[in-house]
Amino acid sequence: MQTNSPRYVGRFAPSPSGPLHLGSMLTAVASYLEAKSNRGLWHLRIDDLDPPRIVTGSCQQILNTLEKFHLAWDGDVVYQSQRNSGYQDYLQHCIDQNLTYPCNCPRHKIMAAGGIYPGTCLTHSPSQNAPPCAIRIKSPDNAIKFEDECQGMIEQHIPTEVGDFIIKRKDGLFAYHLACVVDDHLQGITHIVRGRDLLDSTPRQIYLQQILNFSTPSYCHLPIVVNQEGFKLSKQAQATNIDLLPTNETLSFILSALGLAPPPSIQDSVPLMLQWGIDHWSSHELTDKLTITESSLQHYV
Numbered sequence: 625m626q627t628n629s630p631r632y633v634g635r636f637a638p639s640p641s642g643p644l645h646l647g648s649m650l651t652a653v654a655s656y657l658e659a660k661s662n663r664g665l666w667h668l669r670i671d672d673l674d675p676p677r678i679v680t681g682s683c684q685q686i687l688n689t690l691e692k693f694h695l696a697w698d699g700d701v702v703y704q705s706q707r708n709s710g711y712q713d714y715l716q717h718c719i720d721q722n723l724t725y726p727c728n729c730p731r732h733k734i735m736a737a738g739g740i741y742p743g744t745c746l747t748h749s750p751s752q753n754a755p756p757c758a759i760r761i762k763s764p765d766n767a768i769k770f771e772d773e774c775q776g777m778i779e780q781h782i783p784t785e786v787g788d789f790i791i792k793r794k795d796g797l798f799a800y801h802l803a804c805v806v807d808d809h810l811q812g813i814t815h816i817v818r819g820r821d822l823l824d825s826t827p828r829q830i831y832l833q834q835i836l837n838f839s840t841p842s843y844c845h846l847p848i849v850v851n852q853e854g855f856k857l858s859k860q861a862q863a864t865n866i867d868l869l870p871t872n873e874t875l876s877f878i879l880s881a882l883g884l885a886p887p888p889s890i891q892d893s894v895p896l897m898l899q900w901g902i903d904h905w906s907s908h909e910l911t912d913k914l915t916i917t918e919s920s921l922q923h924y925v
């Protein structure tokens with residue numbers, strides 16, 4: 625895909641909850657190729673907002689893996705755990721616009737009611753003596769629509785499909801959506817390439833961008849990689865640590881899964897394959913590649 629914009633700024637934002645697996649590596653490679661084929665920047669941001677989910681050492685492991693694949697990021701690595709004061713400023717902006725309210729409803733109650741928050745605390749405010757509350761944002765009346773580069777037109781009516789959502793958690797941590805949107809804005813991200821598992825989050829993020837007067841980047845949600853049973857790969861689900869596989873064969877597999885088939889003569893060289901990938905990249909070819917199984921990688925290498 626060629627963008628008319630003179631400037632393309634992309635990013636990869638893994639969470640350090642374990643080593644990169646095939647699914648996250650596919651996202652890293654695709655977002656890198658997309659950025660570099662548009663002569664853009666590719667930033668690396670570590671989503672380490674949630675301390676209990678961080679696995680010691682995995683952050684450095686992710687950086688090492690990206691280096692091994694010659695995926696060189698532009699500028700310094702950004703760590704979300706170090707950016708709380710920025711998030712607080714934008715949270716305050718939402719509060720000042722009277723778009724937020726405190727909520728102390730237990731999660732299990734919301735889940736039991738179908739998982740869509742019914743706005744209980746908007747009408748029945750928690751008492752002043754209540755223990756620390758989460759902060760929710762009032763959802764918009766209108767549906768949020770956007771055209772995804774890979775998934776087509778997406779529309780979500782937040783009040784009925786999600787409900788008013790949390791932007792600061794009861795435990796004091798900033799919620800993913802707020803942090804993500806603030807960082808994308810502050811880093812000047814113009815294009816987001818990420819897994820389809822985040823597609824459902826995007827309308828909430830676009831809504832926050834509208835509230836905060838940020839521009840909305842272009843989105844491309846990639847097909848997700850599934851395991852043999854058809855479930856999404858995740859670090860928790862014992863997905864294969866790709867550090868244990870030969871780098872060139874893994875990259876060759878990922879390029880094939882993305883619709884690119886590097887010639888055999890360069891398949892021993894990671895840098896040559898990457899450059900070849902940049903030269904032949906087109907995100908529009910991705911739409912049909914909906915299922916990529918991890919077992920096909922194991923078969924391949």
Ligand SMILES: [Zn+2]
Nearest residue numbers: 727728729745
């Ligand atoms: Zn509530």
